[in-house]
Amino acid sequence: MAGAISFQNVGVCFRMHREKVTTLKEAVLGRFRHLRDAEVFWAARGVSFECRPGDSIGMIGHNGSGKSTLLKTAAGVLKPTEGSVRIEGRISPMIELAAGFDPELTGRDNVFLNGALMGYSRREMASKLDRIVDFSELGEFIDVPVKNYSSGMYARLGFAIAADVEPEILIVDEVLAVGDERFQAKCMDRIRDIRAGGTTIFFVSHAMEQVAALCDRVLVMHHGKLVFDGPAEEAIRRYRELQGFRPDAAPHPRSA
Amino acid sequence: MTAAVKGIAALLRFRExxxxxxxxxxxxxxxxSILGMLWTLLNPLLQMLVYTLVFSRIMRIGVPQFPVFLLAGLLPWTLISVSATSSALSLLNNQGLIRKIAVPxxxxPLSIVGSKLVDLAVSLVPLAVIAAALGRPPGSAWLLLVPAVVVATCFAAGLSLLFSSLTVFFRDVRHLIDILFQIWFYVTPIIYPHEFLEKLGSPxxxxxxxxxxxxxxxRWFQMVVYEGRPPDLRTAALATISAAATLVLGFAVFQRLEDEHIHYF
Structure with missing residues (x-):
């Protein structure tokens, strides 16, 4: 069914290459060393969860807990080392907005380039162009090379494209930290609309209030393991527990 | 086999x-750049001037209408060598995209071959003009340039896929292929006729x-453009086999290693 995500015992392993060379033999043999016996690091392991079409799932966890790794696996950029990932339907990955921008091209050219990267035809993108320009509030800057954009303009255009491609699954990675408050609110509204339209949302953020507002179900990652899967309130509590962090004590948690 | 079919289908989906x-x-x-696209025309023409001066005037290689002969071989060679050498870095240069967006x-590498193919197509115009000016006007045999270009493009694509993937694992490859293509250029009958190779002393x-x-x-290009005749069956068959084999090899290696690239950037 379009919009379903299924992770079965997924593990993603990275090879860590140390570059320290101590002996001559190692220096010579070491030239080929990068092809074998590197230290392995499991960024995520044994992760299983199911997501029905139309669900909106959040994922929280400390830096380096494996969130982005799982997101990239869902987006198809990384292949799982073990286990299986099944994704049904068209994905729009908002992983670092504007990842596909070419600085030398104009905003308009980049709309088409970004669309093509997500598998949309020129004609489909042409029919969306006006709405995208409108949402991004770029006006005539759309015909300026994007290297001259401010970072806010960059992000606005990136969001406008990703939000307008009618995905069946929308992956949002920490992208709402951009733009001014008003634009952030506009983005949240847009994501709510997309969600109301029946699109599955997979949302990663460190902004707990956004996660709570948007997701019925939240996964908590801790050192590569999925440690909690349930309602948002509880998930956030669990996450803070694991961190040993109480936001009410912030910003001086040590002074207590 | 099914993996190959899936790979090709995915590529077709992303043709736009x-x-x-x-x-x-x-x-x-x-x-x-002030001259813009003109550089695409000027580049082979300037090379042609230099080679003509050296090999036709100074070294007297004895090929009549040398510029036509030279360009006939130099243009497809440029497609092949420039595609392969620029593609070698294409995955590294696009790693930002590869890390974030899942496309085949x-x-x-294939889009680089595509842009060099445009260069070749554009350069065929001055080639026709020079050929006509030197008394070898383009005839109906030139229609056989179409399959020749297809064959050369497949060959270039195979090498590009192969080298782009290997460069990710061994960065030495990009230095190696610069040298490889220099040597390859001189052992391929481009600046001298292929008969020279048949007259070599050492068997x-x-x-x-x-x-x-x-x-x-x-040779296919030279026969059509310089000799004004269709290629003989043997040459056409050998060219097709060589291009097809290279493309299959390049594609197979690329597909096998594709998922590993991201771990070696």
């Missing part, structure tokens, strides 16, 4: 992306050089 990447390459390449990675050298997979492809 390839066109856009080709367009991007051309746009960015000629940005802020073959679009990156060993002769048989080794006769294995050069690029020779039949270049």
């Amino acid at each position: 992306l390839m066109f856009l990447l080709v367009a991007r390459d051309l746009k960015v390449r000629y940005k802020r 990675q073959a679009v990156y 060993l050298l002769r048989s080794v050089l006769s294995l050069n997979p690029a020779t039949p492809i270049i």
Whole structure:
């Protein structure tokens, strides 16, 4: 069914290459060393969860807990080392907005380039162009090379494209930290609309209030393991527990 | 086999992306240059002038209408060598995209081949003009340039896929292929007629050089453009086999290693 995500015992392993060379033999043999016996690091392991079409799932966890790794696996950029990932339907990955921008091209050219990267035809993108320009509030800057954009303009255009491609699954990675408050609110509204339209949302953020507002179900990652899967309130509590962090004590948690 | 079919289907789905990447390459390449696309024409013409001076005037290689002969081989050679050497870095240069958006990675080297193919197509115009001016006007045999270009493009694509993937694992490859293509250029009959190779004294050298997979492809272009006749069956068959085998090899290696690339950037 379009919009379903299924992770079965997924593990993603990275090879860590140390570059320290101590002996001559190692220096010579070491030239080929990068092809074998590197230290392995499991960024995520044994992760299983199911997501029905139309669900909106959040994922929280400390830096380096494996969130982005799982997101990239869902987006198809990384292949799982073990286990299986099944994704049904068209994905729009908002992983670092504007990842596909070419600085030398104009905003308009980049709309088409970004669309093509997500598998949309020129004609489909042409029919969306006006709405995208409108949402991004770029006006005539759309015909300026994007290297001259401010970072806010960059992000606005990136969001406008990703939000307008009618995905069946929308992956949002920490992208709402951009733009001014008003634009952030506009983005949240847009994501709510997309969600109301029946699109599955997979949302990663460190902004707990956004996660709570948007997701019925939240996964908590801790050192590569999925440690909690349930309602948002509880998930956030669990996450803070694991961190040993109480936001009410912030910003001086040590002074207590 | 099914993996190969799936890979090709995925590539076809992203053909528009390839066109856009080709367009991007051309746009960015000629940005802020006064002559723009003209450089694509000037480049082989300037090379032609130099080679003609050296090999026709100074070394007297004895080929009539040398510029026509030279360009006939030099243009497809440029497609092959420039595609392969620029593609070698294509995955590294696009690693930002590869890390974030899942598209078949073959679009990156293949779009480079595409943009060099545009260069070749554009350069055929001055070639026709020079050929006509020197008394070898283009005739109906020139229609056989179409399959010749297809064959040369497949050959270039195979090498590009192969080298782009290998460079990710061994960065030495990009230095190696610069040297490889320099040597390859001189052992391929481009600046001298292929009869020179058949008259070589050493039978060993002769048989080794006769294995050069690029020779039949270049010969096809020379027969059509310089000799004004269709290629003989043997040359056409050898060229096709060599291009097909290279493409299959390149594609197979690329597909096998594609998922590993991201771990070696």
